[in-house]
Amino acid sequence: MINRYSFVIIVFVHSIFLFSCKKDIDHPTTPDSSQSRTDEQLIKDSIYYYYKLYSLWEESVPKYDDISKFTDTITSQQNVLNRLKAFTPSYAPYSNYGGQYDRFSYFSDLSTTVGSNAKLKMDNNDGYGLFFQWGAIDSQTAYPFLYMVERGSPADNAGLNRSDMVLNLNGIDTKIVVDCSSGTCNVVDREKYNTILTELRTSLTRASMKIKIQKVNNQTEDHDLSFSTYEIDPLLSDTVFEFANKNVGYVAYSSFEQIENNNANKSNLDRVFDDFASKNVKDLIVDLRYNGGGYVDAAVYFADKIINSSGQNKLMLSYELNTYLSKNKNAASSTFKDVYYSKNNKLELDNVCFIVSNNTASAAEMLINVLKPYMNVKIVAEGTSTFGKPVGFFEQKIMNKVGLWVTSFRLLNANGQSDYWLGLAADKTNVTDYIFTDFAVKEERMIAAALSYAGVVEKASNKATRTVASKSVKSMIVMDEVNRITAKGALKIQ
DSSP states (O other): OOOHHHHHHHHHHHHHSSSOOOSOSSOOOOOOTTSOOOHHHHHHHHHHHHHHHHOTTGGGSOOOSSTHHHHTTSSSHHHHHHHHHHTSOBOGGGGGGTSBSOOOOEEEETTTSOGGGGGTTOSEEEEOOEEEEEEESSSSEEEEEEEEEOBTSHHHHTTOOTTOEEEEETTEEOOEEEEOTTSSOEESOHHHHHHHHHHHHHHTTSSEEEEEEEOTTSOEEEEEEEOEEEEOBOEEEEEEEEOSSOEEEEEEEOOBOOOOTTOHHHHHHHHHHHHHHHTTOOEEEEEOTTOOEEEHHHHHHHHHHHOOGGGTTSEEEEEEOOHHHHTTTTSTTOTTOOEEOOOOSSOOOSEEEEEEOTTOOTHHHHHHHHHTTTSEEEEEESSSBOOOOOEEBOEEEETTTEEEEOOOEEEEOTTSOOOOTTOOBOSBOOOOOOTTSOTTOTTSHHHHHHHHHHTOOOOHHHHHHHHHHHHHHTTOEEEEESSOOOOOEEEOOO
């Protein structure tokens, strides 16, 4: 049951939550506040209360007027949430995640997470900004490579880049022997491999790091890095590829961080798309291969940059919600009102191609999906599709101890389409994410595949350069990933 103190918090939260919702929906009633409940019990009660209130599948969750009759039979906060998610409709393709549609709701312990971590590491992050993957430089030798360096991070500030080869980490030689004679690479010395793998992972949590890298030009550099909190710059790279018959814009974006009040994220996007317009770009490549989502409103701003005149002032996005959250859905002050395109630049694109992977999720998938009704959209994938998350959430804090994220809305495009639970299918599949080449290099395999959709004609002066570049990396083989990009979801701000 929720005691008097806890219920006062709930009333206050709902009085300011998102829009003016009247509490006349059939949701759990307030238990008898005269009964004493421990903090652990109150948190379990509140997890049920808010899940029942916000869940997209609220009608599948049984109603308990006396919440304790349900929560006191369950041993932990996590198990309460697991049981609630198990009530949602079955979906066989998610059998590895419990077999229900809701594999996404979760909660964080606010007492052990710092600041931005309670928001899925949005806007700020902590650490070094390094992401490692093994790569073989010949048929017998492999090293860790940096497949992404987060912009704004200590590693970025030190000048480290995607495609840098790690020669030494904290005094440990990172070279391993492999056998790639079969076309895939097998580790020969498993013990040394495991030692280096452990060092790679644990080094990311330590206060300092010594790293020696080799650049693509074969120069070596030594860096002393310090673990720190930093503001994320999601703009990984941008350029215009100039060809004989057209100019193609390229932008790589790591996550949808907040765009507001002329902040750096807004200014950077404005600058990039103004540059595309000034260079008469007609085809655009948007590289989202490491984009796990972020703020829906930031993805909306990005969509307004891409849309051509065919979509101006037309419906971009609508929300599917439960009965409670649907109250006054399209009121002017509603967080969940329908969104219409508001084109905000002079760019007039003919085609847009997205580079994706299984890391591409949520708000990133939304961006692709909302453009499909109005533009010629192509998708180039490392595998066969994106991740598959057409839903989003917002944070509900409980007693300032737990941050609960309940899957609360589904994102629909103008055609009412959003059934990409298994991901958005790619037009060109199984293209290698060639980690030995940096972003914005047209010979990189995923970028080259995207350019093939633009029907470009290479300038004569560039043909020799392209041939040399392709020969210099043809024998290198991408191997196992060490640490994955953090999924960010599709977030709404309360």
